[in-house]
Amino acid sequence: MQIEAAICAFCGCLCDDIVLTIESDRIVQAKNACALGKAWYTAHSRPPDLPAARVDGKSVEVEEAIEAAAILLTKARYPILYGLSSTSCEAQRHAVALAEALGGCIDCCTSVCHGPSGMAVQGFGEPTCTLGEVKNRADLVIYWGSNPAESHPRHMSRYAVTSKGRLTPNGRKNRTVVLVDVRSTPSSRFADLLLTVRPGIDFEILWALRALVLGRKVEPAGLAETGITLAQLTHLAELMKNCRYGVLFAGQGLTQSAGNQMNLSAAILLVRDLNQFTKFAIIPMRGHGNVTGVDQVLTWQTGYPFGVNFSRGYPRFNPGEFTMVDVLRRKEADAVLSVASDPAASLPAEAVQRLTEVPLIAIDTHESETTRLARVSFMASTVGIRASGTAYRMDNVPLFLKQALTSIYPSDEEILGRLLERVRELKA
Amino acid sequence: MADNTFTLITGRSGAQGTGISWGKEGEGYREAVQLVELNPADMECLGLQEGDAVRLISRYGATEALCRPGNLPTGLAFMAFGPVANQLTGAETRASGMPDTRGFEVRLEPVLNRRGVDKR
Numbered sequence: 001m002q003i004e005a006a007i008c009a010f011c012g013c014l015c016d017d018i019v020l021t022i023e024s025d026r027i028v029q030a031k032n033a034c035a036l037g038k039a040w041y042t043a044h045s046r047p048p049d050l051p052a053a054r055v056d057g058k059s060v061e062v063e064e065a066i067e068a069a070a071i072l073l074t075k076a077r078y079p080i081l082y083g084l085s086s087t088s089c090e091a092q093r094h095a096v097a098l099a100e101a102l103g104g105c106i107d108c109c110t111s112v113c114h115g116p117s118g119m120a121v122q123g124f125g126e127p128t129c130t131l132g133e134v135k136n137r138a139d140l141v142i143y144w145g146s147n148p149a150e151s152h153p154r155h156m157s158r159y160a161v162t163s164k165g166r167l168t169p170n171g172r173k174n175r176t177v178v179l180v181d182v183r184s185t186p187s188s189r190f191a192d193l194l195l196t197v198r199p200g201i202d203f204e205i206l207w208a209l210r211a212l213v214l215g216r217k218v219e220p221a222g223l224a225e226t227g228i229t230l231a232q233l234t235h236l237a238e239l240m241k242n243c244r245y246g247v248l249f250a251g252q253g254l255t256q257s258a259g260n261q262m263n264l265s266a267a268i269l270l271v272r273d274l275n276q277f278t279k280f281a282i283i284p285m286r287g288h289g290n291v292t293g294v295d296q297v298l299t300w301q302t303g304y305p306f307g308v309n310f311s312r313g314y315p316r317f318n319p320g321e322f323t324m325v326d327v328l329r330r331k332e333a334d335a336v337l338s339v340a341s342d343p344a345a346s347l348p349a350e351a352v353q354r355l356t357e358v359p360l361i362a363i364d365t366h367e368s369e370t371t372r373l374a375r376v377s378f379m380a381s382t383v384g385i386r387a388s389g390t391a392y393r394m395d396n397v398p399l400f401l402k403q404a405l406t407s408i409y410p411s412d413e414e415i416l417g418r419l420l421e422r423v424r425e426l427k428a
Numbered sequence: 429m430a431d432n433t434f435t436l437i438t439g440r441s442g443a444q445g446t447g448i449s450w451g452k453e454g455e456g457y458r459e460a461v462q463l464v465e466l467n468p469a470d471m472e473c474l475g476l477q478e479g480d481a482v483r484l485i486s487r488y489g490a491t492e493a494l495c496r497p498g499n500l501p502t503g504l505a506f507m508a509f510g511p512v513a514n515q516l517t518g519a520e521t522r523a524s525g526m527p528d529t530r531g532f533e534v535r536l537e538p539v540l541n542r543r544g545v546d547k548r
């Protein structure tokens with residue numbers, strides 16, 4: 001059997017042109033997918049080899065694990081729900097309701113990838129566009145602190161560099177591509193202009209670029225620490241002002257480096273300035289398949305995109321206080337529910353230490369460091385392969401992911417829905 | 429590179445990315461997250477060859493990795509995101525929620541007589 005136009009949900013590109021070949025309830029080919037997408041489809045269509053639910057390492061009925069998880073969570077004084085970047089918006093909606101019912105915290109992987117972008121957008125807005133506009137219009141593409149060849153392997157071919165659109169009929173020939181990074185990467189060979197900058201100095205460079213774009217004087221000595229010259233930066237400023245339609249793709253090199261949200265604020269202000277001269281947009285290079293969706297769901301439910309606390313009965317937002325790494329580091333969390341994420345393998349060791357000290361509940365599609373550590377763990381069907389649901393592409397375009405194979409485990413949506421119901425009963 | 433001090437950058441690598449799907453216990457993933465890339469001139473200065481083990485020490489913790497030459501400026505070290513690099517990253521977020529993940533200092537010490545991927 002073949003499924004046309006399937007959507008790969010491994011990364012924020014959400015490529016929707018994948019052709020799946022299915023044999024005996026297994027995906028044997030994922031045509032058009034990149035290496036990351038092929039690995040995602042193949043690995044997630046393996047026959048399940050783990051029990052649907054475990055408590056203290058023993059296989060149990062899902063209902064029994066729901067009961068155990070609900071008791072652990074309702075007993076906690078400061079539970080935190082975390083992850084949610086690789087699941088559906090429908091599941092994310094239940095997670096927000098669950099955090100509210102518990103009076104706990106909810107944070108998503110955004111806080112450790114593009115949280116600073118969210119904070120910058122709150123301050124200065126988001127002059128943005130869709131990837132469709134990029135494909136059809138953009139003649140200047142800048143990747144800043146991003147290595148799409150390895151993080152989003154089809155970003156350049158499907159949307160931003162070699163793709164052909166209405167006003168870019170010759171694809172690559174119609175575009176100028178700039179890469180700003182601290183090192184050479186497999187993406188470098190796609191660049192017309194490659195600027196290798198010193199680490200942790202992005203804010204200064206973006207601020208100097210703003211000055212050059214606005215026609216102000218920049219002293220060459222002021223750039224001494226940046227690794228680039230005034231002539232190089234002036235050339236970039238001219239490229240930006242003189243393009244027809246420019247896009248700045250902001251990577252984690254900006255959000256995770258010194259300056260964090262200030263780097264993104266500077267990038268947004270630069271893009272705003274550029275709109276006095278031409279059309280320019282900024283798009284954060286969101287990593288996981290539906291990490292953009294969890295920001296959307298949290299924002300429409302609570303007003304904030306990550307790091308939300310319900311302990312006073314209404315949502316409060318404070319990065320550094322209600323964000324996962326901080327809540328763990330300060331040893332405030334006394335129970336953790338991880339959904340579709342692997343914090344035990346992805347957070348700093350000091351934060352992971354707390355995961356070993358408190359009741360940990362994990363819902364994931366496969367065994368991970370976190371599910372191994374968890375007191376209660378659930379296996380869930382992967383959205384886009386064995387379950388369906390909504391996901392948002394990195395440009396905030398929602399897409400519906402259809403189920404391709406039979407479901408064996410319940411979905412995150414079902415597990416969280418049942419957990420929410422039971423928590424509400426226990427709290428009543 | 430003064431006093432064996434490097435600026436460590438962490439990020440996605442292709443093998444680490446596919447390893448997320450195949451399972452982090454897989455050899456490909458474990459190898460990918462255990463590598464530290466250095467400029468060849470820096471490796472030569474430290475008397476290191478590809479595959480040699482090095483100890484990395486940050487203000488937050490320490491770990492061991494295997495070095496390989498990479499196309500990056502002198503004084504810079506790169507590791508893929510993962511449990512090995514996480515021993516070096518800091519959980520202080522300076523009111524941003526974002527831990528100290530990139531661009532911090534690490535000291536690098538060759539581990540004598542150790543080569544090859546740790547397959548424990």
Ligand code: SF4
Nearest residue numbers: 008011015034037154
């Ligand atoms: S670029 Fe991303 S969404 Fe597209 S096929 Fe590769 S992993 Fe999947």
